Amino acid sequence: MLKSFEPNQIFLITSRAPKYVLFLFIIVLSIGLIEALILSPEDYKQSHSVRIMYVHVPSAWISLGIFSIISFLSLSIFVFKNKNFSLISKSLAPSGFVFSIIALVTGAIWGKPTWGTWWAWDARITSMLILALFYSIYLLSWRIFENKEQVIKITSIIAILGFINVPIVKFSVDWWSTLHQASSVNILSKTSIHPTMLIPLAIMTAAFALFSLLIFLMKYNTELIKIKNKGLDRL
């Protein structure tokens, strides 16, 4: 099964897929933007500022999701000794990092009209900042360390340690009294958000997921070509 994770096998897909993913992303994003900015209703309490949710929430979800995948792959590197997992993790990290920054910035923009402040050191916001810091340390480590074996080990340890923060981000609003509201969309319990707002949120989440897939594919191709460039030097 692990043969499916061989770079040669993956490159067959990653070299051809980006143009289709980009096309799909543009379509889904266009529909999502129309829904989020024009068609969806305003909130009875937050008025139009609720529209910020359509970029803030998907960004937070995807940055958490990507970090969880990176952590899982990092653990798998130690178990299966498959170095391609580190290549996949490295290619996923840039979009995860950008999504964590988008979640923080759009959260601050949303906070000003809603809470009257750009920033508060509450549990959800602080743990989200820690996630962005873990992303930056992870990405910096790939640049700092030159020894391949060493960098794979170090980045994997960072990702596994950083995973401790993921459930803290998710459950911070339940565990502590926070300025940040509790989650309105739940998989296991009843969702308290109206379908007229849930549909644009789902479309925007799909668009953001497609964008992270697009960046991953392009980044993975870049990393693979880098390796092949070194291979040509050795010929």
Next chain:
Amino acid sequence: MINEIISMNGYGLYVWSAFSFTLISFGSLFLLTKLQLLKEQKKFVYKFGSLSTKKIRAAKKQYINKEILLGTLNSKI
């Protein structure tokens, strides 16, 4: 109607700046990633071109090298 969409009951500045920041971040990340990919592809083509005939034959035995060259020629995004 258009004024209403722009002003959004006084929340327009917040909503539009949040969406603009998101889209600018997307554009910047896409461009940066694309430039890195193009740089590596160019480097690959240059290195491949400077190989001797014998080495080119050896390199072409690897399927992935042929794919990269093909991708460089057909690259649209």
